[in-house]
Amino acid sequence: MAYFEQLVLNGLLMGAIYALAAVAYTLVYGVVKMVNFAFGELFMLGGFLTATLMLDKVTLFGTDIAMPGLGFGTAAALAMAMVAALGGLIDQVAYKPLRSAPRLAPLITSIAVSVVLQSLAQAAWGPGSMLFPAMPFEHVPAIPLGPDLLIEGTEWVVMLAALLAMLGVHLFVHRTPMGSAMRAAAIDPMAASLVGIPVNRVIGAAFMIGSALAALAGLLYAQTFQFTSATMGFLPGLKALTAAVLGGIGSVPGAALGGLLLGLIESLAAGYLPEGAVYQDVVSFVLLILLLLFRPQGLLGKKEMNSAAPGSLTSGRGLQPGRVMAAVLGGFDRLFTTPALQKPQARLLLLGAAIALGFVVRSDYWLGIFVMVLIYGLLATGLNVVVGFAGLLDLGFVAFWAIGAYFTSILFIDVIQQGWGLDTSAWWWLLYPNLLVGGLVAGLAAMLIGYPTLRVRGDYLAIMTLGFGEIIRIVATNWVSFTNGPMGLRGIPSPQWFGWVLDTPRSQYFFALALAVLLILFVSRLARSYVGRAWVALREDEHAAEAMGISGTRYKLMAYACSGFVGGVVGVFFAHFMRFISPANFTLFENILILLLVVLGGLGTLAGPFLGAAVWLLFLQLSMHIPLVTQFPELRFALLGILLIVLVLYRPDGLAGKARSRLTMG
Missing domain, CATH: 1.10.3470 (ABC transporter involved in vitamin B12 uptake, BtuC)
Incomplete structure (x- = not known):
């Protein structure tokens, strides 16, 4: 029985982190209806910034830089604040201009932001892993749950922190004026703006809070496993999205429930299925697919995500470009609207140029x-x-x-x-x-x-x-x-x-x-x-x-x-x-x-x-x-x-x- 109980305990530990990350995901989606693929990188930055602030010296971009050597609590709070500010900045620069754009535009932009953040992290901290400075909760006493079962101090502190954070988000959304504004903007942004709710400001606040929660989930994950890396947010980001969909994306209680269930299912699958440890991720994705087939709105969610606006992938206008950019884009427009290029002779000429390129280029590198x-x-x-x-x-x-x-x-x-x-x-x-x-x-x-x-x-x-x-x-x-x-x-x-x-x-x-x-x-x-x-x-x-x-x-x-x-x-x-x-x-x-x-x-x-x-x-x-x-x-x-x-x-x-x-x- 202790084996089963230990699996449940492990599942609850990971489930708490998944749940917190899923709440961050769903908070943003509930307001702006956008799947933020940059979430994993905000998760990663929470771990990196906390570890960096706890050190006395760190190598950034190949240069040794003195750091304050803060305690875990102070470093975590500062890291969350920095990631929240970064989330707000990203929203203002990359997402806000696309509020009325087709759905694909902000999704692609979030992917591009993810690439930018991960590349900058690899350049700053290096492509390898960095050890977390210390076990901040190593002196917290363990709690015995039975003769053969013990919950370590790190484990119960992580679960408690995640629970308190999720409870705080739930109370914020349902008990504060800003939370009411977020719920109104999520239901009908146009109507919310007509009654005086500053929708853009509300969305910006949602991005900042969601980013701070992502950072908290990331730093709890990093201190639990004692490492940080530029790619560490990828898989937890997918799991957070899976948990959010499982519980019902757009529902904060649903996201919390989905995260806990996902953690438990993965832990039990790893413990009882043949080769379960290597195929537990498959179990997660199979569960996701089955849920989307039979109950796409999730356990506590709504169905509005299962729709696609007409022309949602290709239609829409961009911002007015400046003179230089307009000239560059205008050159491409003239190139692809030239009638001569539409003739079969032009295509044959283009093919001939491609063939000639293979003979003219002498560099094997460039041919590759x-x-x-x-x-x-x-x-x-x-x-x-x-x-x-x-x-x-x-x-x-x-x-x-x-x-x-x-x-x-x-x-x-x-x-x-x-x-x-x-x-x-x-x-x-x-x-x-x-x-x-x-x-x-x-x-x-x-x-x-x-x-x-x-x-x-x-x-x-x-x-x-x-x-x-x-x-x-x-x-x-x-x-x-x-x-x-x-x-x-x-x-x-x-x-x-x-x-x-x-x-x-x-x-x-x-x-x-x-x-x-x-x-x-x-x-x-x-x-x-x-x-x-x-x-x-x-x-x-x-x-x-x-x-x-x-x-x-x-x-x-x-x-x-x-x-x-x-x-x-x-x-x-x-x-x-x-x-x-x-x-x-x-x-x-x-x-x-x-x-x-x-x-x-x-x-x-x-x-x-x-x-x-x-x-x-x-x-x-x-x-x-x-x-x-x-x-x-x-x-x-x-x-x-x-x-x-x-x-x-x-x-x-x-x-x-x-x-x-x-x-x-x-």
């Missing part, structure tokens, strides 16, 4: 960069089918990329080489049917995964697809006998063509270019067909499209299948190009990055994904010539995140946004 531009451009094209054309926000696309890559790798390495003991070079021709079969397998998987998501919309859809993507990654990480786990699969043969090994950057560039031409022709024909028009109609107004006889279920599944097919084909080539794959290639961050490329280039366009990939990869290379970036390479991603925030603020349609109207109306 161009191959990656084509790979990420194709991945963004696959995601663009679902997000840009069909209007379905998918955060699990990397699963299809992974399926294609693992399909061909397992066939060549596990079956042909290790199972049959044959030389893989003699079976070089299998790569070419693998491109088709891998794409079809991934497309079938996309339909199977996509079908359950048809019952959900809006933010729920994004969260559910995120759960599917994470399940695939976790299974690939832990199914060692099949995927070789984190060590990955090595020695995947390079592409060949009748004895000619395509193992040079130049030959691989031409292979990738040929693959890109075929897949672009495939996607463009679909996009300009009746199927593509049906996708666009569903994207712009699903109810009106279905009233006109367009089957939402049929065409959404076709979008998922097409997207998965492209991802699977690219995955097959990617595996043979890299000659090594592992679950680290297919993380949520990669999915977010691909989504950012689609938004950067232009949702619902054919040129946008490649333009976004080119801007991203070339920017990462050229920015290394900036002196500060040379010293701290992580700042490249911070600069890229800032660039994306500016673009979403001033050009939410993307750089190639002007190409969309002809595609949808031509």
